[in-house]
Amino acid sequence: MAIDISTTSTDFHEQLTAVLPRLRIYALSLTRNRDSADDLVHDTVIKALAGRQSFQPGTNLAAWLFRIQRNEFISGLRRLRPTVPVDTTVAESLSHPPHQESGLIMREFLAAFSKLAPTQREALLLAVVEGLPYDVIAEHTGVSVGTVKSRISRARDRLESLLIDGDVQPQPSDIADGDETPASDAASANI
Numbered sequence: 001m002a003i004d005i006s007t008t009s010t011d012f013h014e015q016l017t018a019v020l021p022r023l024r025i026y027a028l029s030l031t032r033n034r035d036s037a038d039d040l041v042h043d044t045v046i047k048a049l050a051g052r053q054s055f056q057p058g059t060n061l062a063a064w065l066f067r068i069q070r071n072e073f074i075s076g077l078r079r080l081r082p083t084v085p086v087d088t089t090v091a092e093s094l095s096h097p098p099h100q101e102s103g104l105i106m107r108e109f110l111a112a113f114s115k116l117a118p119t120q121r122e123a124l125l126l127a128v129v130e131g132l133p134y135d136v137i138a139e140h141t142g143v144s145v146g147t148v149k150s151r152i153s154r155a156r157d158r159l160e161s162l163l164i165d166g167d168v169q170p171q172p173s174d175i176a177d178g179d180e181t182p183a184s185d186a187a188s189a190n191i
Helices: 006-033 036-048 061-080 086-094 100-113 118-129 132-141 145-165 170-174
Strands: none
Touching: 006 036, 006 061, 061 132, 100 145, 118 132, 118 145, 132 145
C-alpha cells in the first residue's frame, strides 16, 4: 500500500492545528502561568514538527503531542532546578575563614590597653568585663563614684584615640610591661 506523502503532511498539520487549544489548556494546568504555557505549547509544536517522521499515521496524534508536552515540561523543570557542584560543597565545608586579621586587631588593642593608666585599666575592666555597677567599683577601689566614672570615660577616650589615630605600635614589650604608667597619663593616674 502506497502512502501519499503530501496528503499525510497536510493531514498531520490539520490534526496538529486542531489539537492546539487542548495543548494550551494542558500547558496552563502544568505551568499555571499564561506566558509559560504559551512557551510550552510553542516548544511542543517545534518538537512535534521536528520529529513528525517518528509519528505513525493512524495512531492517536493528541496522545503523542501530550506526551511531548509533558516531557518538555519536565525537562524545563530539570533545567530550572538549582544544582550544587559536589566539589565546591566539600571544599567550602573543609575551608575556614582567615583568622590573621583578628589576631592583629587583638594585638593592637592590647598594646593600646597597656598604655592606659593602671587605675583607668582597672576601672574599665571592672565596668566592662566584670559588668559591675559604678558604686561597687567605687567601693572596691576606695574612690568616689564620680572618680570611677571619670576614669572609665578617660580610659575609653584614650583607647579610642590610640586605636583610631593608629599611634599604637603593638610590640611584645608593650604587652608584657602592662603595669607601667606612660608619662602622658601620669597626671591622670592620681584621679
